[in-house]
Amino acid sequence: MIFLVEETLKRIQSHKGVIGTMVVNAEGIPIRTTLDNSTTVQYAGLLHQLTMKARSTVRDIDPQNDLTFLRIRSKKHEIMVAPDKEYLLIVIQNPCE
Amino acid sequence: MAPKQKQKKKSSRGKKSPKPILAGHPEIYPLVLTTKTQEIFNCRIDEDVTDEQPYKLINKEDIFEDLRNRAAVSDFHPVKKIVQEYPGNELLLVYDKDFKYGLNFYLIGTEEGKENYLNITYMISQKRIEFGAPVKFSDQNASSVKDAYIECTAYPDKNFTLKQLEKDVGMQVIPQIKDISTQTEWTYPKNATIQYYPREFSEEEKETLKQSRPLVDFLNNASISVEIALQQNEIMNTFIDDWKYLAEEEGTFGDKTDTHLKEYQSFTDLHSPTEKMITCISWHPTIYGLIAVSVAVRLSFEDRVYFSGKLLLQPSLILFWSFSDPIHPQLMLESPDDIFCFKFCPSDPNIIAGGCINGQIVLWDITAHADRIENIKAGGSRSKKATLKPMFLLEPESNKEAMYIRHCAVSSIESGHKKVITDIHWLSDTFEINRMGSVFENRSGICCQLVTCSADCTICFWDIRPQKPLTPQTTEKKKEESIEIPFDVPSTFLHLDLSWKPLSKIRLSKGETSLDHCPTRISLNEDHKTLTQSKTVKAGEMNPYHNLESGMANLLKPIDDFCTKFFVGTEDGEVIYTDWKMEKDPETGRHMPKKPVSIHTIHDGTVHTIQRSPFYNDIILTVGGWNVAIWKEGVMTGPLLQSCCAPKMYTSGHWSLTRPGVFYIGREDGYIDIWDLLEKTHEPAQSQNICITMITYIKPWIFSAKQQFIAIADYYGTLHILEIPWTLSRPSTNEMTSVNYYFEREVKHLEYVEQRKNIREQEKKEMELEMEKKKIKTYQKSKEQMEAELKMDYESYLELEKTVLINLGLLKVTEKGSYMDVV
Numbered sequence: 001m002i003f004l005v006e007e008t009l010k011r012i013q014s015h016k017g018v019i020g021t022m023v024v025n026a027e028g029i030p031i032r033t034t035l036d037n038s039t040t041v042q043y044a045g046l047l048h049q050l051t052m053k054a055r056s057t058v059r060d061i062d063p064q065n066d067l068t069f070l071r072i073r074s075k076k077h078e079i080m081v082a083p084d085k086e087y088l089l090i091v092i093q094n095p096c097e
Numbered sequence: 098m099a100p101k102q103k104q105k106k107k108s109s110r111g112k113k114s115p116k117p118i119l120a121g122h123p124e125i126y127p128l129v130l131t132t133k134t135q136e137i138f139n140c141r142i143d144e145d146v147t148d149e150q151p152y153k154l155i156n157k158e159d160i161f162e163d164l165r166n167r168a169a170v171s172d173f174h175p176v177k178k179i180v181q182e183y184p185g186n187e188l189l190l191v192y193d194k195d196f197k198y199g200l201n202f203y204l205i206g207t208e209e210g211k212e213n214y215l216n217i218t219y220m221i222s223q224k225r226i227e228f229g230a231p232v233k234f235s236d237q238n239a240s241s242v243k244d245a246y247i248e249c250t251a252y253p254d255k256n257f258t259l260k261q262l263e264k265d266v267g268m269q270v271i272p273q274i275k276d277i278s279t280q281t282e283w284t285y286p287k288n289a290t291i292q293y294y295p296r297e298f299s300e301e302e303k304e305t306l307k308q309s310r311p312l313v314d315f316l317n318n319a320s321i322s323v324e325i326a327l328q329q330n331e332i333m334n335t336f337i338d339d340w341k342y343l344a345e346e347e348g349t350f351g352d353k354t355d356t357h358l359k360e361y362q363s364f365t366d367l368h369s370p371t372e373k374m375i376t377c378i379s380w381h382p383t384i385y386g387l388i389a390v391s392v393a394v395r396l397s398f399e400d401r402v403y404f405s406g407k408l409l410l411q412p413s414l415i416l417f418w419s420f421s422d423p424i425h426p427q428l429m430l431e432s433p434d435d436i437f438c439f440k441f442c443p444s445d446p447n448i449i450a451g452g453c454i455n456g457q458i459v460l461w462d463i464t465a466h467a468d469r470i471e472n473i474k475a476g477g478s479r480s481k482k483a484t485l486k487p488m489f490l491l492e493p494e495s496n497k498e499a500m501y502i503r504h505c506a507v508s509s510i511e512s513g514h515k516k517v518i519t520d521i522h523w524l525s526d527t528f529e530i531n532r533m534g535s536v537f538e539n540r541s542g543i544c545c546q547l548v549t550c551s552a553d554c555t556i557c558f559w560d561i562r563p564q565k566p567l568t569p570q571t572t573e574k575k576k577e578e579s580i581e582i583p584f585d586v587p588s589t590f591l592h593l594d595l596s597w598k599p600l601s602k603i604r605l606s607k608g609e610t611s612l613d614h615c616p617t618r619i620s621l622n623e624d625h626k627t628l629t630q631s632k633t634v635k636a637g638e639m640n641p642y643h644n645l646e647s648g649m650a651n652l653l654k655p656i657d658d659f660c661t662k663f664f665v666g667t668e669d670g671e672v673i674y675t676d677w678k679m680e681k682d683p684e685t686g687r688h689m690p691k692k693p694v695s696i697h698t699i700h701d702g703t704v705h706t707i708q709r710s711p712f713y714n715d716i717i718l719t720v721g722g723w724n725v726a727i728w729k730e731g732v733m734t735g736p737l738l739q740s741c742c743a744p745k746m747y748t749s750g751h752w753s754l755t756r757p758g759v760f761y762i763g764r765e766d767g768y769i770d771i772w773d774l775l776e777k778t779h780e781p782a783q784s785q786n787i788c789i790t791m792i793t794y795i796k797p798w799i800f801s802a803k804q805q806f807i808a809i810a811d812y813y814g815t816l817h818i819l820e821i822p823w824t825l826s827r828p829s830t831n832e833m834t835s836v837n838y839y840f841e842r843e844v845k846h847l848e849y850v851e852q853r854k855n856i857r858e859q860e861k862k863e864m865e866l867e868m869e870k871k872k873i874k875t876y877q878k879s880k881e882q883m884e885a886e887l888k889m890d891y892e893s894y895l896e897l898e899k900t901v902l903i904n905l906g907l908l909k910v911t912e913k914g915s916y917m918d919v920v
Contacts, residue, residue: 004313004316004317005307005312005313005316008316008317008320009316011320011324012320012323012324012327015324015327015328015331016327016331017327017330017331018327023312023316025298025306027296028296029295029296029297029298030297030298031298031303031306031307031312032303032307041295041297044295045295068322069322069326071326073336078330080323080326080327082318082319082320082322082323084315084318084319086311086312086315087311087312087315087316087319089315089316089319089320089323091323091326091327093327093330095330095331095334
């Protein structure tokens with residue numbers, strides 16, 4: 001079980017341009033991360049709130065709909081959030097060559 | 098309007114009785130008429146006789162009849178006589194409603210009265226006294242007396258009314274403004290702080306969570322979409338603005354199409370008696386507009402020997418020119434003999450080291466005159482006035498006269514170079530080397546070592562700091578005569594003067610032969626951090642060069658993996674890549690210089706330029722003979738680019754300081770070729786004529802982002818300063834990456850060529866092998882096989898013979914039945 005988790009995360013981390021990967025629980029507490037602690041905590045807190053907001057937005061418009069993926073593209077890199085009922089997978093990638 | 102008629106009856110009628118009632122009217126006789134009488138005479142009251150017509154004309158005859166009829170009863174009895182006397186026929190009977198005369202009727206007895214009554218006449222009388230008397234007027238209020246005035250009141254007449262159809266009215270619009278005010282409660286900001294820390298899981302919790310099933314499921318599901326997204330980003334960046342990246346940068350200064358170097362200024366030394374040529378140029382590192390030039394006499398070796406006596410009297414100079422004064426050099430540095438190369442010290446621009454034609458190194462220290470050259474611009478206005486006068490009228494002004502500055506120190510004649518020094522470099526201030534060539538960290542923080550190469554096939558390293566003597570030389574010192582030094586020469590390098598020995602010497606030998614390589618230029622590796630950018634020495638602070646002994650006490654610290662290899666260009670056109678580190682020769686036990694790593698003969702003539710690119714530390718440009726080559730350090734197979742032979746010989750070259758793919762080459766006919774690697778790699782992009790004679794040295798320099806100059810020296814001693822146009826100085830976007838890419842491609846090309854060589858060799862070998870194999874195969878055929886083959890050939894021949902004969906009809910076709918039938 002642990003092996004699977006590690007392998008998946010390693011696979012994601014080895015993609016081109018990926019700066020960091022983290023797994024966060026439903027309350028925004030990080031479980032697994034490849035970045036340092038302070039950065040992780042910051043990302044986790046902020047993105048958790050944003051994901052909640054995004055999800056509530058989607059569901060307000062159509063209650064039968066739900067958020068599946070959230071991508072935030074910024075000047076320097078792209079933040080990808082895969083939400084779930086209990087967990088959040090956050091990946092930060094630098095897409096430029 | 099009909100005036101009201103005022104009727105004023107003044108006439109009065111008299112009665113029958115002799116007493117008239119009213120004076121003046123004797124003919125009125127009042128009567129009483131009974132109703133009967135009224136009926137008889139048709140003068141009934143209110144029927145025949147009304148207010149409007151109160152009279153009635155009665156016939157006399159009728160009255161007489163009435164009298165007869167009724168005699169005394171008749172009402173007319175009292176007036177009988179009057180009636181009888183009445184002349185006319187008709188008598189007037191008037192109804193007296195108001196009983197004015199006493200009775201209800203009255204009779205008018207005379208004809209006159211009748212006429213008066215019927216036709217009213219007015220009689221106005223006045224006192225006679227009053228005739229002609231002055232009239233007395235008096236005021237009377239019109240409203241007090243009734244009817245005292247006549248009024249003409251206005252009344253609206255419809256004929257004269259006009260309906261106004263148009264009206265001119267002015268209007269002004271004003272906004273509706275409302276003033277409202279409210280009062281709010283002022284909340285003033287207060288500083289408040291909160292301290293918090295994030296919630297975190299402990300390690301055990303994290304471990305347990307990791308093992309939980311939901312997490313694994315979640316990760317499996319989520320990773321799919323995450324990986325799709327990651328791959329999308331890797332494939333293509335969808336958010337770039339293609340339009341923006343397509344266009345080149347606009348915003349250029351000046352004419353974009355102008356690609357020529359513009360002549361800015363030129364300097365010639367007019368005072369020198371002999372013809373000189375310029376051998377080396379160097380811009381002053383800090384002062385704008387100051388350029389130093391070394392001049393040498395333009396004579397061949399034989400002529401030099403012949404005229405040596407004359408040449409001794411003329412000083413050999415390094416001239417300092419300033420933009421503000423094209424005729425007078427600002428400073429003149431004197432040297433014992435012609436200088437062929439010189440350099441400013443990078444840590445202190447007041448120290449200059451030059452290599453002489455006789456093999457000596459000459460050092461100058463111009464600290465004392467530094468303020469003079471720094472304030473050149475201030476004196477520019479004065480110099481302009483002076484240049485207007487013709488040369489022979491010029492009076493030497495004491496402060497304008499260029500100062501002759503004597504050199505500080507020269508190297509030892511015996512132990513230095515024996516022939517002309519062709520190149521001199523200051524070693525960077527980050528490292529220093531010792532006698533063995535090992536590299537150590539620089540302990541002084543300033544440039545204190547030099548490297549020179551000379552035509553006597555040696556490369557020498559020098560140190561300008563005072564060296565501890567290896568052997569006690571106290572006795573020798575006493576024997577030395579004290580040399581008197583002129584008073585105006587600074588004593589910075591006094592310890593070196595005439596006794597300066599090189600730190601180490603490297604001989605470039607060609608192996609067993611006695612011939613050696615004759616180096617003309619060196620290029621050292623500059624890939625290390627520079628500790629100090631030019632340190633400006635403030636007044637009062639100790640100039641480190643004046644106190645060179647201070648840093649010597651520090652212990653040396655070796656630098657590991659320092660690249661001690663460098664490029665050397667020789668007189669024969671070879672480019673040598675060699676090492677300066679000494680190694681111990683196992684046979685003799687002495688320290689010997691290492692053998693060169695690689696030698697390439699590319700150029701057809703002397704290599705006079707080896708220069709590293711200012712952008713890439715491992716790209717070297719070499720110019721010599723009739724062609725140009727670009728090398729990459731580390732790629733030993735050959736140059737990245739080698740140009741074909743040019744029609745004219747190339748005599749100097751330099752990289753552009755701002756554009757990575759541009760370099761300038763000077764030719765022997767005075768043309769300058771500008772090469773742009775991104776435009777053309779087989780020939781120069783531009784060619785421009787500068788002067789009529791051979792170009793000896795090119796040196797570009799950047800003053801500001803907008804101003805770049807290139808100094809070109811020619812064989813006749815003129816220094817041309819040209820301005821580099823915008824197109825040549827400004828790199829295009831991504832130029833560095835493009836040029837980098839080009840070099841990488843070239844490297845790959847060389848590798849491919851190498852590989853192809855190998856492949857070709859392999860192929861060749863294979864082909865040979867196959868040929869061999871084929872040959873062997875023919876011999877290996879065994880005898881049996883050959884016989885079987887022969888037999889088969891024979892049989893097929895027999896059949897052929899048979900068919901031919903049958904066709905010819907010479908052989909009958911015998912019926913061949915099957916044996917089965919026969920049997």
